Amino acid sequence: MSDSALHWASMGHLLRSLDRGELSSLELTRHLLQRIATHDGALQSFIHVAEDAEAQARASDRRRRRNGAARRPLEGIPVALKDNYLTAGMPTTAGTQAEGISFPREDSACAERLRAAGCVLIGKTRTHEFAWGTVTPPVANPWKLDCIPGGSSGGSGAAVAAGLVPMGMGSDTGGSIRIPASFCGVVGLKPTFGRISRHGIVPHSWSLDHPGPLTRTVADAALVMNVLAGYDARDPACQAQPVPDHGRALGRGVRGLRIGVIDNHFMDRNDPEVQAAIDERLRELAAQGALVSRASMPVLDYGLAAIYAIELASSGAYHDRWIAEGRSRQYDPDVRALVEMGRLVSAVDYLKAEQVRAVMAEDFRRLFDSVDVVVTPTEPLTAWERGTVSVAVNGQPESVLAASWRLTYPFNLTGLPAISVPCGFDRRGLPIGLQIAGRPFDEPTVLRAAAAVERTVQLDRRPALFA
Amino acid sequence: MRSPSPADEPAAAMLEGLSGTNLGRVRLQEVCAAYAPMLEEIAKLRTLDLADVHPAVIFEPTAAYRRPR
Numbered sequence: 121m122s123d124s125a126l127h128w129a130s131m132g133h134l135l136r137s138l139d140r141g142e143l144s145s146l147e148l149t150r151h152l153l154q155r156i157a158t159h160d161g162a163l164q165s166f167i168h169v170a171e172d173a174e175a176q177a178r179a180s181d182r183r184r185r186r187n188g189a190a191r192r193p194l195e196g197i198p199v200a201l202k203d204n205y206l207t208a209g210m211p212t213t214a215g216t217q218a219e220g221i222s223f224p225r226e227d228s229a230c231a232e233r234l235r236a237a238g239c240v241l242i243g244k245t246r247t248h249e250f251a252w253g254t255v256t257p258p259v260a261n262p263w264k265l266d267c268i269p270g271g272s273s274g275g276s277g278a279a280v281a282a283g284l285v286p287m288g289m290g291s292d293t294g295g296s297i298r299i300p301a302s303f304c305g306v307v308g309l310k311p312t313f314g315r316i317s318r319h320g321i322v323p324h325s326w327s328l329d330h331p332g333p334l335t336r337t338v339a340d341a342a343l344v345m346n347v348l349a350g351y352d353a354r355d356p357a358c359q360a361q362p363v364p365d366h367g368r369a370l371g372r373g374v375r376g377l378r379i380g381v382i383d384n385h386f387m388d389r390n391d392p393e394v395q396a397a398i399d400e401r402l403r404e405l406a407a408q409g410a411l412v413s414r415a416s417m418p419v420l421d422y423g424l425a426a427i428y429a430i431e432l433a434s435s436g437a438y439h440d441r442w443i444a445e446g447r448s449r450q451y452d453p454d455v456r457a458l459v460e461m462g463r464l465v466s467a468v469d470y471l472k473a474e475q476v477r478a479v480m481a482e483d484f485r486r487l488f489d490s491v492d493v494v495v496t497p498t499e500p501l502t503a504w505e506r507g508t509v510s511v512a513v514n515g516q517p518e519s520v521l522a523a524s525w526r527l528t529y530p531f532n533l534t535g536l537p538a539i540s541v542p543c544g545f546d547r548r549g550l551p552i553g554l555q556i557a558g559r560p561f562d563e564p565t566v567l568r569a570a571a572a573v574e575r576t577v578q579l580d581r582r583p584a585l586f587a
Numbered sequence: 588m589r590s591p592s593p594a595d596e597p598a599a600a601m602l603e604g605l606s607g608t609n610l611g612r613v614r615l616q617e618v619c620a621a622y623a624p625m626l627e628e629i630a631k632l633r634t635l636d637l638a639d640v641h642p643a644v645i646f647e648p649t650a651a652y653r654r655p656r
Contacts, residue, residue, distance in 0.1 A: 327644060353655050425631045432625065444609060460614075461622040463606040465629065472632040474642030481643060519624070 126151050127283035128582060131197050131340040134286065138184065138196045145184070145196030149177035149240050152198050155284050156243070159586055162265060164258045165279040167203050168210050169243040176240040183238065192238030193347050199234055200288040202273050203244040204251050205331075206320040207231050210241070214322040215249040215272075218450035221442060228320025229352050230289055230331055237347040245275030245288050249455045251324045252435060254299050254524040255506070257452075261303060262583035263550050267503040270300035270524065276334045277304035282586040287344055291321055292330045294427055295498075295528025298540035301334055302498035302553025305542045305579070307570070308334045309341045312560045313535030314359035316345075317352030325434035327357070328427070328532045338541060338571040342367035345563060361561050369568035375409030377569060380491030385420035386527055389513055391501040397544035397552045398497045404576050405495075405569075413491060417483050420530060422476045424522065427529045429465050429473035436462010481534045488559045493569045496527050498540040498553030527555060537563045541570040542579050 121129065121137055126148065129137070137143040153173060160166050170176070180196040187195075201207060204214045205228045212223040231241060248256045248271040256274025261267040262282040269278040276288025277300025290297035292310040301308025309332045316331045323329060333344040345366040352358045381387060381402065387395070406412045439459040442448055448456050487494070500513050500523055511523050518526075531538040536557050543554035554573055558566040599612045608615060 353653050356650050356654070422631055422635065425628045428625045429629050429632065457618060457621040460608070460610060460618045461625070463608050464619065464622050464626070469629050469632055471642050472635065472637060473629075474644050475637040475640040476632060476635065477643035478640050479637070 123151065124587070127155055128336070129286070130337045131194065131286045131335065131343055132337070134197060135194070139191070145177040145180040145198075145240060146174060148196065149173050149198050149242065152242060152285055159282060159284060162585070163260050163262060163278050163282055163284070165245055165269075165275040165282070165284065166200070166243045167213065167246045167275065170210055170241055172209055173198070173240055173242045180238055180240060192236070194234070194343065195238030196240065197238070197287070198240040198242040198285055200243050200245045200276060200279055200285045201231060201234075201241065202276050202288065202290050203247045204291055204322040205230055205244075205289060206322075207241060207244065210244050212244070212322070214251070215247040216451065218442070218447050220445070220447055223322060226320065229317035229354065230348055231320065233348050242285060245273070245279050247275060248272035249452050250322070250435070250439075250459070251291055251293060251296055252455045252458050254296070254521060256300070257506070261503050261550075262586055263305065264503070264548065265585070266505050267550065268303065268506055270303035270503065272296040273308075273334060274300045277301055277306055277308070280304070280306045280334050280336055282583060287333055287335045287340060290332060290334050291324070292332060292528075292532065293324045293328045294431060294525040294532050297330070297332045297334060298498050298528050298538060298553065298555060299524050301540040302551065303503040305551030306334050306336055307338055307341050307539065307541050308332065309345065309539045309563070309567075310531065310537065311345065311349065311563055312537045314357045315361070315537070315561060315563065316348045317350075317355040317358045319352055319354040323438050325431045327434070328431060330532065338539075338567055338574050339367060339370055341539070342370060342567050364564050366564055366567055369564045370571040372568050373408060374405050374569060374572045377410045377493065377565075378491040379405060379410050379412045379569070380487055380494045381412060381414050382417050382420070382494060382496065383414055384416045384418070385423070385530070386496035389500060389516065390497050391513060391546075393546045394497050394499070394501055394552050398495070398554055401543050401554055401573055401576065402495060405572065408572065408576070415487055417487070419476065419480050419483050423480065423530050423533060424526070426473040426476040426480075427525075427533055429469050430477070430533075432458065432462045433465040433470045434462070435459050436465070477533045480530065484534050484536060492558065492565055494557045495569075496555045496557070498527060498555040499524065500526060502546045502548070502550035502552060531557050536560060537566050539566050539570045541573050543573055543577050544579075545581065
């Protein structure tokens with residue numbers, strides 16, 4: 121495999137090369153470490169590179185020689201974790217430089233599972249401080265360095281898009297996996313709430329946080345789900361649901377699949393280029409036999425209110441001790457304000473937000489009686505320049521926080537699985553993402569629909585600066 | 588933003604008491620200003636009659652018994 125083929129290869133392809141003995145984990149790991157050394161100065165996607173990455177790879181190669189065909193499912197594949205996942209071998213900062221705040225050096229449930237699956241944990245990717253924001257400074261967007269990568273999992277999105285690593289873990293409280301996936305042109309899956317253990321992830325908002333992978337292909341997202349999904353009693357929200365083969369339906373196509381399109385909220389205030397790309401993909405899916413129907417959901421008018429109340433109150437509660445100790449004064453100004461305002465949310469408003477959430481969950485349940493998936497844009501527009509505080513969507517001003525999570529947070533409020541899959545580029549050459557959501561624990565159908573979009577658009581463009 | 592005037596003192600003290608913060612009055616004013624647009628959004632919840640809707644977060648007494656000891 122050529123050097124270029126190596127860093128753009130999917131995890132599935134790399135596993136086959138490793139299985140055939142064409143490649144060792146050590147060669148692959150060294151190649152990616154060299155990529156990181158060469159390119160991450162411009163990108164700033166990693167906050168820490170594992171000192172023992174080569175040692176992990178050597179150990180994987182030894183295991184592979186010993187176990188042969190009975191290898192572990194992701195044996196020898198280098199992966200990265202967002203810097204809010206605890207790791208035994210690497211420090212965790214959750215993106216903060218505030219003094220007096222530190223996190224244990226022990227593996228989160230996801231780190232444990234990835235290690236047990238044979239992965240090389242190559243490093244930690246940058247997060248917006250405490251995962252509370254969608255900018256992820258100082259990370260750059262690989263497609264245009266003066267644009268944001270999205271966030272809060274912006275480091276993982278940028279690293280995967282630039283060919284520095286085939287998979288980076290993210291966490292998603294209002295869209296933090298899908299936003300960078302959309303802005304960086306990669307696949308980002310937020311599974312059902314309770315599908316993957318959150319044990320050992322620095323909390324942001326307990327009832328909204330979801331772990332999940334960012335990958336370059338839908339099939340790779342399914343591979344990662346097969347090792348991460350499952351019950352863990354250490355996470356009170358984790359559910360003991362059967363774990364399917366997430367890749368089982370990827371090749372089935374969309375014939376007969378019922379696609380719902382919610383016209384209000386999701387389709388009524390998007391950049392024209394984004395809207396045109398989504399409309400075109402829907403026409404293509406219909407031509408392939410999908411049954412597209414339209415719906416409306418008035419409760420979405422209250423979604424922003426609900427997520428503001430829940431997220432502000434929850435993050436305020438988590439940070440309360442550090443606010444009381446004066447440590448929040450060292451946070452970045454945007455994050456400091458967000459956590460300090462948590463105490464201003466009244467208990468009645470918080471509970472009304474939880475009631476709205478119940479209504480929204482019920483409305484989606486009703487919609488899923490007649491459709492299998494819901495398709496929306498992931499973002500109302502493509503990535504914007506760093507330093508932007510307000511964007512214009514169809515001529516209407518909107519704060520960057522409100523714009524960036526407007527189409528993603530409904531699936532955090534409802535806990536439904538949702539994926540962002542690249543579906544085109546705008547005239548500036550920036551990626552456009554398409555979002556697909558499904559019923560609780562029906563990730564296989566969401567992945568099936570995403571694979572159909574991926575096959576249809578056949579995007580093979582790479583960021584020119586990182587080719 | 589204007590500085591707190593003596594006339595604001597009772598209101599500022601009440602806000603500090605209600606919110607339970609130790610941020611100090613000047614900082615609390617700054618945080619209130621940053622919160623204002625979000626509060627405008629959250630206030631939409633107050634227009635809804637949801638008395639018959641159980642909140643999404645449900646207390647589960649058996650949860651503690653599932654955790655590893």
